[in-house]
Amino acid sequence: MNRREFLAALAAGAMSAGVSPAQQLGGMATRGIKPQPRGKPSGLPFHAKFTDVAAKAGLTAPVIYGPPDRMDYILESMGCGVAFLDYDNDGWLDIFLLSGTRREGPVAGATNRLYKNNRDGTFTDVTAKAGLVRQGWAFGVTVGDYNNDGFDDIFVSAWPQNYLYRNNGNGTFTDVTEAAGLIHPGNRWGTGCTWVDYDRDGRLDLFVAHYVVFDFDKIPITGKDPACNYKGVPVNCGPRGLTPERPALYHNNGDGTFTDVTAHSRVGSAQPTYGLTAVAADLDGDGWQEIYMACDSTPSLLFKNSGDGTFDEVGLESGLAVNEDGREQAGMGIAIGDFDTDGQLDVLKTHFAEDTAALYHNTGHLEFEDVTLRAGLGVEPRYVSWGDGIVDLDNDGLPDIFWVTGSTFPEVERVHHEFPHKGPRILFRNLGGGKFEELLDGAGPAINEIHASRGVAFGDFDNDGDIDILIMNINEPPSLLRNDSKGGGHWLKVKLVGTHSNRSAIGAVVTVTYAGRKQAQAVMAASSYLSVSDRRLHFGLGAAAIADVEIMWPSGARETLKGLHSDQLITVKEGAGVVSQERIGQ
Amino acid sequence: MMRLFAASILLALAALAAQAQQPGAQAQQQAGGAQQQPGVAAHIGKGSQLIHDQMYEAAAKEFEQALALEPNNAQAHFEYGVCLLALGRNDDARPQFEQVEKLKGPSRYVTYYLGRLDLLANDYPSAIKRLSAVAANPPIPDTAFYLGAAYVSSGDTEKGITWLEKAAKLMPTDYRVHYRLARAYSTAGRQQDATHEYALYNQYLSQHKSTETEARACSEALRTQSADAARAACQHMYDPNDPERLTLLGQLYGEAGAFQQALDPLNRAVQLDPGSYEAWHDLGLTYFRLERYADARGPLLKAAAMRPEAYGTVVMLGATLYMLGDDAAALPVLEHAHQLNPGDEQTAAILDKLKAEQPKK
Numbered sequence: 001m002n003r004r005e006f007l008a009a010l011a012a013g014a015m016s017a018g019v020s021p022a023q024q025l026g027g028m029a030t031r032g033i034k035p036q037p038r039g040k041p042s043g044l045p046f047h048a049k050f051t052d053v054a055a056k057a058g059l060t061a062p063v064i065y066g067p068p069d070r071m072d073y074i075l076e077s078m079g080c081g082v083a084f085l086d087y088d089n090d091g092w093l094d095i096f097l098l099s100g101t102r103r104e105g106p107v108a109g110a111t112n113r114l115y116k117n118n119r120d121g122t123f124t125d126v127t128a129k130a131g132l133v134r135q136g137w138a139f140g141v142t143v144g145d146y147n148n149d150g151f152d153d154i155f156v157s158a159w160p161q162n163y164l165y166r167n168n169g170n171g172t173f174t175d176v177t178e179a180a181g182l183i184h185p186g187n188r189w190g191t192g193c194t195w196v197d198y199d200r201d202g203r204l205d206l207f208v209a210h211y212v213v214f215d216f217d218k219i220p221i222t223g224k225d226p227a228c229n230y231k232g233v234p235v236n237c238g239p240r241g242l243t244p245e246r247p248a249l250y251h252n253n254g255d256g257t258f259t260d261v262t263a264h265s266r267v268g269s270a271q272p273t274y275g276l277t278a279v280a281a282d283l284d285g286d287g288w289q290e291i292y293m294a295c296d297s298t299p300s301l302l303f304k305n306s307g308d309g310t311f312d313e314v315g316l317e318s319g320l321a322v323n324e325d326g327r328e329q330a331g332m333g334i335a336i337g338d339f340d341t342d343g344q345l346d347v348l349k350t351h352f353a354e355d356t357a358a359l360y361h362n363t364g365h366l367e368f369e370d371v372t373l374r375a376g377l378g379v380e381p382r383y384v385s386w387g388d389g390i391v392d393l394d395n396d397g398l399p400d401i402f403w404v405t406g407s408t409f410p411e412v413e414r415v416h417h418e419f420p421h422k423g424p425r426i427l428f429r430n431l432g433g434g435k436f437e438e439l440l441d442g443a444g445p446a447i448n449e450i451h452a453s454r455g456v457a458f459g460d461f462d463n464d465g466d467i468d469i470l471i472m473n474i475n476e477p478p479s480l481l482r483n484d485s486k487g488g489g490h491w492l493k494v495k496l497v498g499t500h501s502n503r504s505a506i507g508a509v510v511t512v513t514y515a516g517r518k519q520a521q522a523v524m525a526a527s528s529y530l531s532v533s534d535r536r537l538h539f540g541l542g543a544a545a546i547a548d549v550e551i552m553w554p555s556g557a558r559e560t561l562k563g564l565h566s567d568q569l570i571t572v573k574e575g576a577g578v579v580s581q582e583r584i585g586q
Numbered sequence: 587m588m589r590l591f592a593a594s595i596l597l598a599l600a601a602l603a604a605q606a607q608q609p610g611a612q613a614q615q616q617a618g619g620a621q622q623q624p625g626v627a628a629h630i631g632k633g634s635q636l637i638h639d640q641m642y643e644a645a646a647k648e649f650e651q652a653l654a655l656e657p658n659n660a661q662a663h664f665e666y667g668v669c670l671l672a673l674g675r676n677d678d679a680r681p682q683f684e685q686v687e688k689l690k691g692p693s694r695y696v697t698y699y700l701g702r703l704d705l706l707a708n709d710y711p712s713a714i715k716r717l718s719a720v721a722a723n724p725p726i727p728d729t730a731f732y733l734g735a736a737y738v739s740s741g742d743t744e745k746g747i748t749w750l751e752k753a754a755k756l757m758p759t760d761y762r763v764h765y766r767l768a769r770a771y772s773t774a775g776r777q778q779d780a781t782h783e784y785a786l787y788n789q790y791l792s793q794h795k796s797t798e799t800e801a802r803a804c805s806e807a808l809r810t811q812s813a814d815a816a817r818a819a820c821q822h823m824y825d826p827n828d829p830e831r832l833t834l835l836g837q838l839y840g841e842a843g844a845f846q847q848a849l850d851p852l853n854r855a856v857q858l859d860p861g862s863y864e865a866w867h868d869l870g871l872t873y874f875r876l877e878r879y880a881d882a883r884g885p886l887l888k889a890a891a892m893r894p895e896a897y898g899t900v901v902m903l904g905a906t907l908y909m910l911g912d913d914a915a916a917l918p919v920l921e922h923a924h925q926l927n928p929g930d931e932q933t934a935a936i937l938d939k940l941k942a943e944q945p946k947k
Contacts, residue, residue: 036674227806316784317772326765326787367773374708378674 036378042437046429047487048394048466049444054480058123064110065100065474070410072222074238075137075159075189075214076100077408078276079386079454081530082472084461085143085152087130088171091582092117093461093534095470096154097478098138103216110135112156121462121482131172132165139211140277140530144195144504146204146252152504157190157208157530166256181257182206182250189214189245192278195525196289197502197554198265199309203252204502204525207267209275209293210245212238222411231416235409239296244272247293247301261309267291270313273298277334277529281522282509283345284366287556289507292320294331294349304366319368320347320360329355333456333529337390337399339375340434341517345509350385350403350529353419357385357403361434376428376436377401383423384408387456387529391467393443395489397517397542398430404471406452422450425471425481446481453479459534465491465567465585467538472531490541490566492549493584496523499574500555507554510537514544541566626656631897631926633665638896642672660689667699676706694725702732710740721749727756731763738766743774754783761790797823797831804838813844824851829859836868840875848872856885863892867899874902879909890919897926901933913940 054060066076080098087094095115101107114130115123127133140157147153151167164180165173177183192209199205220228220237228237249267250258262268274296283290288305295301299321303311315321322328330352339346344362351357359375360368372378383405393400405423412419425447428436441448451473461468466485472478492512496505508523521537541547549561553574561578564570571580633648649666652659667682680703683696701716717733724730731753738746750767757763768783800822807816823835832855839848849872855865870886873879886903893899901923907916917940924933 036676227802316768316787317780319769322765324766325762326791373706 035381036373036376038379038438039376042431044429044431045487046394046439046442047396047489048483048485050425050446050469050481050483051444052446052449052479053121053482054478057121057480058125059095059097059115059478059480061109061113061125062475062477063097063099063472064102064107066102067104068475070222071236071408073103073214073216073219074212074236074242074408075216076103077236078139078191078211079406079452079474079529080139080472081141081387081455081526081528081532082457082470082478083141083143083154083532084457084459084470084534085154085532087114087152087154087167088116089151090117090119092119092463093459095123095461095478095480096132096141096143096532097472098141098156098455098530099135100137101135106135112138117461126171129171131174134163139189139191140193140209140526141532142193142195142206142526143532143535144204144506144525145502146195146206147256148203148503150503155193155195155206157193159189159214160187162188162190162193162208176256179256181259184248184260187215191276192247192293192530193526194278194280194291195502195504195506196280196291197507198249198280198289198291198305198311199251200288200501200555201252201254202498202500202502202555203254204504204506205252205261206250206258207247207278207280207291208250209247209278211274211276211296212245213243230409230412231419233409233412233415235411239274239298242274244274244298246270246272247275247278264309266310266312267303270301270303271299273301275301276332277527279334279336279524279527280507281336281345281524282507282552283336283347283362284364285344285509285552287552289554290366292334292347294334295328296330296332297328299328300331300349302366314366318366319370320349323358324370329358332384332386333388333403334527335388335390335401335403336522336524336527338520339390339399339401339430339436341398341519343511343518343520345520345522346390348388348390348401348403350388353384353407354381356381357388357401359401371434375434376431376438379438380426380428382418383420383426385426386454387471387531389456389458389469389528389533391458392430392491392538392540393427393467393483393485394429394487395466395485395491395540395542396430396487397489397515397519397540397544398432399519399540400430401428401436402426402456402458402469404451404453404456406454406474410452420450422452424448424450425453444481444484446479449479451476451479454529455531456528457531457533458528460493460536460538460585463584467534490543490545491585492539492541492547492564492566493536493569494539494549494551495536495569495571496551496553497571497573497579498553498555499576500557501553501574504535505554505574506535509552511550511552512539512541512547513550514539514541514547536569625928626652626659626662627925628928629655630659630662630665631895633662633669634895635897637665637669637672640672642669645669646673658689660686663689664696671699671703676703679703694720694723698725698729701729701736705732705736705739708739710736714740724756728753728760730756731760731766734770735766738770738773743770746770747774754786759790759793761787761794764790797834801834801838804835805841808838808842808844813839813842813847816842816844817847820847826854827858829855829862829865832858833862833865833868836865836872840868840872845872845875849876861892863889863896866892867896870899870906871902874906879906882906883910894922895926897923900926901930904933908936908940913943916940917944 071077083096084093097113111133113127116126137159151169153167154165163177166176189211191211195204222236223234248262249265251261277294280289288307291303293301302315302318302320304314333350335348346362347360349358359372361371385403388403390399403426407421410421427439455472457470466483468483469481498505506525511520545566551559569582573579629648629652633645636645646669652662663682663685667679670679704713713736734746734749747770753763764783764787768780771780804820807819825831832851836848836852852869866885867889870882873882889899890903904920
């Protein structure tokens with residue numbers, strides 16, 4: 001909206017509805033975008049079918065997050081992440097679910113939960129046994145082996161204090177937050193968090209985004225401040241009008257402790273924003289990881305790694321900060337993937353309702369082009385959108401796009417039915433040539449089921465050779481979307497073990513060449529919305545039975561593997577090549 | 587009766603906003619047919635009003651009805667196309683503009699909109715061809731902006747920069763232009779120029795946001811306090827050199843019923859930007875609401891000349907003339923208003939009365 005349009009809208013809306021458009025926008029950035037027309041359906045079959053098997057798998061405990069029927073404070077509306085991880089190194093994905101609580105008091109059974117994979121499609125709740133029972137306001141999670149002992153550790157961002165669990169290697173964890181030096185002064189709202197070896201010393205450092213300065217006693221409850229409304233309906237206040245925050249960067253000292261290097265690294269020099277999801281990946285291929293932070297209603301930040309322990313914030317220059325008209329969007333989730341299989345890591349960022357997600361094509365040299373409309377994603381601006389992924393769901397060799405939805409203002413749908421509290425899952429199948437087609441049906445029953453969802457993790461929990469999806473639903477049990485892919489497309493999974501690099505190989509970029517395509521993927525410690533996906537990279541190969549693999553390790557080393565057979569999981573150890581090949585999914 | 591009529595007009599006008607000038611307003615006259623059936627005019631008038639109120643779905647229905655009555659009405663096709671473009675129904679908008687070309691021959695406005703549709707469809711060569719054709723005498727000030735964007739998207743960064751630089755001269759306070767120009771400079775490796783443009787982008791975006799914030803504060807103050815008490819909050823918006831801010835301030839005062847306070851910013855706005863329909867309309871509306879009909883006449887005549895299809899302006903002008911006792915001048919204006927909105931029973935009644943009185947004189 002340009003200035004003249006704003007002037008007109010303000011005047012016209014105020015007279016006609018008694019509510020100004022400025023008020024109608026609530027505290028979120030949105031553009032009032034209408035859906036682009038849908039093209040003629042391709043009619044092509046989609047071979048992935050999703051069924052929610054959470055209940056059957058034993059994931060029955062609801063994720064408590066604020067009151068069951070309303071969201072009085074923004075803290076209660078933002079929800080939390082989920083994680084696929086293999087905490088016991090048995091080769092099967094386990095699940096870690098974050099949780100909130102209620103302001104009125106503790107809720108029986110509300111806790112973060114760890115579920116062990118029983119390898120038969122079911123999970124066992126091992127939270128208590130693992131020492132992870134904890135109730136509070138958890139938001140983000142990042143998983144990585146920060147002490148390089150061979151077991152994945154867990155960091156949780158939270159309000160008012162984050163916490164770090166060290167994996168003891170025997171199925172239990174120890175809260176080492178204080179010993180690690182990660183207690184921060186005062187109350188802060190940690191959101192996005194990611195392990196990142198920004199200085200390439202082989203040890204995982206830690207980046208934490210913060211959302212707003214929050215205090216239950218200082219922010220008006222829904223209905224108390226008339227300025228806090230959406231479409232004329234009183235809603236929770238924020239983020240606009242609340243004090244934005246700066247992120248923090250902690251350097252891993254290698255002795256179990258961390259040092260706050262926010263100022264020295266210049267991460268703290270960026271403008272305060274409403275920071276949410278943070279991802280770390282080498283976006284320009286120079287061997288040093290950038291950090292990209294989705295920001296709500298403020299420009300998103302891209303920290304370019306200078307390679308000397310410092311970062312420059314180059315969001316605007318890169319094209320990743322704002323939309324093509326220069327306006328900030330309500331950035332929620334971030335996916336990193338190579339949608340056009342040109343060997344470069346592209347970016348997908350989700351936003352608020354009445355705005356499209358943004359698909360950014362990486363044109364090299366840390367320059368990105370917004371190709372959202374060109375790619376066909378403009379048809380779907382209806383929902384508030386959260387956790388997302390660029391993942392090949394049907395193994396046809398073309399990464400698809402998936403995200404979940406759900407409103408932050410449950411009160412609004414009672415007046416405006418077009419802004420539902422619960423929304424469906426959004427799936428765009430990749431048609432090739434940079435084009436996508438939204439699948440409103442044809443991808444299984446779970447896609448159209450409605451929930452108020454937030455975090456999403458992607459991974460092959462049943463080791464059957466396709467990508468399943470784990471979803472956080474507010475005040476409901478999670479969803480576990482089992483993918484039953486029948487198309488016969490080949491695939492290859494790549495698991496990396498660092499030696500000179502951090503053991504988790506977080507920061508590596510793997511490029512697989514198959515059937516004339518070249519697809520890049522990054523090993524990440526967090527993405528989607530405040531969530532963690534399977535660190536084993538999954539490449540759909542379509543009809544190709546053979547693929548070449550190139551690895552750029554976080555240490556800077558490169559490794560090439562030729563003529564690998566499809567339909568297997570290969571484990572590559574830095575400097576030692578392929579150390580195991582497993583024919584899973586047969 | 588006169589007072590009754592005036593009161594009813596006042597009530598009717600209370601529902602009308604100070605109107606924004608639509609991009610296609612002037613084009614309507616270019617593209618419009620000479621003679622229209624009354625029903626067609628009514629649908630077009632109502633549709634235009636709905637476009638202005640950003641109720642595009644409802645507006646589209648009006649134009650569809652107009653076209654059902656008169657399939658070859660170029661103005662209806664044009665307005666319908668604009669409406670569909672606003673709805674994002676780009677594929678449906680295109681044939682509407684193409685139909686206008688068929689009916690009326692080449693039009694700079696149609697070429698402009700087809701160029702924009704080409705740009706949205708990523709058909710950069712066609713967008714460049716069309717927008718270049720009208721760029722020397724642009725129908726809309728942002729033509730250079732879209733042409734620059736088309737060149738940049740096509741990969742011709744240098745030409746893109748040339749046109750974006752022109753756009754920056756035409757729309758120096760539009761942050762979108764400076765952002766695109768900065769990005770183009772950056773792509774071209776002109777980092778110093780890019781830095782300069784990013785600074786301008788930040789400056790104008792910041793100003794835009796300030797206006798938004800101040801307008802919210804003013805609106806809220808006017809909603810909760812007396813006009814005098816709210817003045818402190820609202821006067822932050824009084825920039826004696828910015829007609830858009832002044833107009834907005836006048837609109838906010840007017841919307842709150844503080845017509846006396848609205849006069850100063852609106853009078854200043856029309857001095858600074860005498861081509862602004864909305865400023866003239868708002869000034870006329872304000873005088874009208876203050877019952878200063880002699881003062882309202884001039885601004886409303888100017889506004890009605892700029893947008894003869896704007897029912898709210900036309901009917902208010904007719905009412906003003908009638909209140910001034912200038913029945914001869916009021917009659918054709920009210921007839922035109924009635925044609926634009928045949929459903930207005932009060933206008934119809936007073937028209938009957940005026941017509942009945944004419945032979946006696």
